[in-house]
Amino acid sequence: MTTRHPKLLSLEQLRVKITEGEVDTVIVAFTDMQGRLQGKRLHGHYFVDHVIEDGTEGCNYLLSVDVDMNTVDGYEMSSWDKGYGDMEFALDFDTIRLLGHLPGTAMVQCDLVWLDHKPVVQSPRTILKDxxxxxxxxxxxxxxxxxxxxxxxxxxxxxxxxxxxxxxxxxxxxxxxxxxxxxxxxxxxxxxxxxxxxxxxxxxxxxxxxxxxxxxxxxxxxxxxxxxxxxxxxxxxxxxxxxxxxxxxxxxxxxxxxxxxxxxxxxxxxxxxxxxxxxxxxxxxxxxxxxxxxxxxxxxxxxxxxYAPNINSYKxxxxxxxxxxxxxxxxxxxxxxxxxxxxxxxxxxxxxxxxxxxxxxxxxxxxxxxxxxxxxxxxxxxxxxxxxxxxSDKPKVPTTLREARDAFAQSELASLLLGDDVVRHYTNMADVELAAYDAAVTDWELRRSFERM
Missing domain, CATH: 3.30.590.10 (Glutamine synthetase/guanido kinase, catalytic domain)
Structure with missing residues (x-):
């Protein structure tokens, strides 16, 4: 079986590095729908004095936006009608690491939970942990x-x-x-x-x-x-x-x-x-x-x-x-x-x-x-x-995001194995991308049509 990497830090080791001035910045980060790290940079002493015990929070729109961070319709967990409240960044102290390319910086990854400490079931890390x-x-x-x-x-x-x-x-x-x-x-x-x-x-x-x-x-x-x-x-x-x-x-x-x-x-x-x-x-x-x-x-x-969450994936x-x-x-x-x-x-x-x-x-x-x-x-x-x-004559992998979206949205197995909340959430993510793509005029269209059509 695997063993914990020796370069990962314990919480106590991080405290010492902050106290001694070796670390002055702690990035608290989660992974969003698009697979990107999102979060905030905290001063080291604030992290030690407040965040370790009291935690920190962020707006729940972070799991309800498009790639450009625009708020979009269709997500049940977050909307204008619900006021775009907060969710808590639940720190996972097993993930503490130094980032050598960023001076004086450590990172802690986290789960997302609601303010009553119930898990945000649409969070990618929670889906995997389930x-x-x-x-x-x-x-x-x-x-x-x-x-x-x-x-x-x-x-x-x-x-x-x-x-x-x-x-x-x-x-x-x-x-x-x-x-x-x-x-x-x-x-x-x-x-x-x-x-x-x-x-x-x-x-x-x-x-x-x-x-x-x-x-x-x-x-x-x-x-x-x-x-x-x-x-x-x-x-x-x-x-x-x-x-x-x-x-x-x-x-x-x-x-x-x-x-x-x-x-x-x-x-x-x-x-x-x-x-x-x-x-x-x-x-x-x-x-x-x-x-x-x-x-x-x-x-x-x-x-x-x-597996393939974007328009471009299918190319x-x-x-x-x-x-x-x-x-x-x-x-x-x-x-x-x-x-x-x-x-x-x-x-x-x-x-x-x-x-x-x-x-x-x-x-x-x-x-x-x-x-x-x-x-x-x-x-x-x-x-x-x-x-x-x-x-071969085997079944084909979906060739477009729209085909994959429909297969996922209509899948009884997806609902059974992942849950209805997850299926609706990521179906809406696909809908948002499809709507954005359908509205775009591409370079390919311009080159073929600007003069010759």
């Missing part, structure tokens, strides 16, 4: 890893905004997949991100180049599911901040251009409460493992909204792209939505549907919900997909 509780009740613990890709540019975020994100200079001018010389070109940034994340309490594996120009991946060791999701959110934010300090910009968006998109392959396995193997028996997969896979496949289309799903188009599983087969890798203690499944824009809490919660459902119902696993899944 599924972890179900796993524990069934006698399981869960381990996960997320493989997050990004594209790096030799420009600032401000300049990218000013030029409307057009013709940005990629940090590499050719495919640097596994290339040492290609990654050496950007190693100063990659090295700082790796070392900063290690010092922030993450078990860093390494970095490698990817296929798109300027595309890279930094990998982290498998860990307990909640730890992995927390680390994912911190890493994603810190990587952008460190890039900005280098005068560069990087994006995790699922599909930046017509070349390869940014994936976030999610690896997941179960263990027993004492760490015993669950997915493997002697020299073969266990029945429990097969049922778990079957459950993920059975819920794949219904839960795609939680990844194309034949021959290494992003899946069919709901199928295979042994070490990268053309399938679910790829099985490893054996014995390393046996795990890889969900290849999520992109770099996925919310890790929601993706992992969906996988656990589906897999546990498969175990509970004893679902039978369909035959393995061999060969090219892109050319």
């Amino acid at each position: 599924q972890l509780a179900k796993a524990a009740a069934a006698g399981f613990t869960a381990l996960a890893g997320t493989e997050l890709e990004f594209i790096l540019f030799n420009t600032t975020y401000e300049e990218a905004w000013r030029t409307n994100y057009q013709d940005l200079p990629a940090a590499n001018q050719y495919n640097v997949d596994y290339s040492i010389v290609g990654t050496t070109r950007v190693e100063p940034l990659l090295r700082e991100i790796r070392n900063t994340m290690y010092d922030a309490g993450m078990n860093v594996e390494g970095a490698k180049g990817e296929c798109n120009f300027g595309q890279h991946e930094i990998g982290f060791l498998y860990d307990e599911v909640l730890v992995t999701a927390d680390n994912h959110a911190v890493y994603k934010t810190a990587a952008k901040e460190i890039a900005a300090q280098h005068g560069q910009a990087l994006t995790f968006m699922a599909k930046y251009n017509e070349r390869e998109g940014n994936s976030c392959h999610v690896h997941l396995s179960l263990r027993g409460k004492d760490g015993e193997l669950v997915f493997w028996e002697k020299d073969k997969r266990s029945a429990t493992y097969d049922q778990f896979i079957a459950g993920i496949l059975a819920t794949m289309r219904d839960f795609t909204l939680l 990844r799903f194309a034949g021959g792209s290494f992003a899946p188009t069919t709901v199928a599983w295979g042994l070490d087969n990268r053309t399938c939505a679910v790829r099985l890798v490893g054996h014995g203690p390393s046996a795990r499944l890889e969900n290849r549907v999520p992109g770099g824009d996925t919310n890790p809490y929601l993706a992992l919660a969906a996988m656990l919900a589906g897999g546990l459902y498969g175990i509970e119902k004893g679902l039978k696993l369909e035959p393995e997909q061999t060969g090219n899944a892109y050319e």
Whole structure:
């Protein structure tokens, strides 16, 4: 089983660092619907004197806005009629870490609860913790890893905004997949991100180049599911901040251009409460493992909204792209939505549907919900997909946000496994994005129509 990273701080260690002047700022942060860290920066002594005991709060609109932080209609938990009240940031003192790229700064992640201390059930971290509780009740613990890709540019975020994100200079001018010389070109940034994340309490594996120009991946060791999701959110934010300090910009968006998109392959396995193997028996997969896979496949289309939450997410799903188009599983087969890798203690499944824009809490919660459902119902696993899944007759992954939204909203399983409140909340999130996109006039339309139509 995993052990707590030695670089993470205890509450008492944080107190000492604040008292001695080593830390003067504490970021209190939660992860919002879009997978972003939101919160506030607190003076260290105020944090020690008041927040540790009394807590801190924020407006409940933070889980009811669009990407631009505009308040929008349709959310039951927060509205003008309800007055946009507060919710409490419930500090999780197991998540205290130093952020070496920000002088004198530590971070504490948190859950969201109402002022009567009841959980905000629509919060991504709460949704994941609910599924972890179900796993524990069934006698399981869960381990996960997320493989997050990004594209790096030799420009600032401000300049990218000013030029409307057009013709940005990629940090590499050719495919640097596994290339040492290609990654050496950007190693100063990659090295700082790796070392900063290690010092922030993450078990860093390494970095490698990817296929798109300027595309890279930094990998982290498998860990307990909640730890992995927390680390994912911190890493994603810190990587952008460190890039900005280098005068560069990087994006995790699922599909930046017509070349390869940014994936976030999610690896997941179960263990027993004492760490015993669950997915493997002697020299073969266990029945429990097969049922778990079957459950993920059975819920794949219904839960795609939680794996691919944005309009842009669906641009990844194309034949021959290494992003899946069919709901199928295979042994070490990268053309399938679910790829099985490893054996014995390393046996795990890889969900290849999520992109770099996925919310890790929601993706992992969906996988656990589906897999546990498969175990509970004893679902039978369909035959393995061999060969090219892109050319198979298997069911297709939704190809648009609208299709995924409808599958989720109409899913009896989603309501059963996640709850009606969660289904309505994230259906509305999709509706907000669809309405915004439907109202937009794109560069593609302008180029095709301005003169010639």
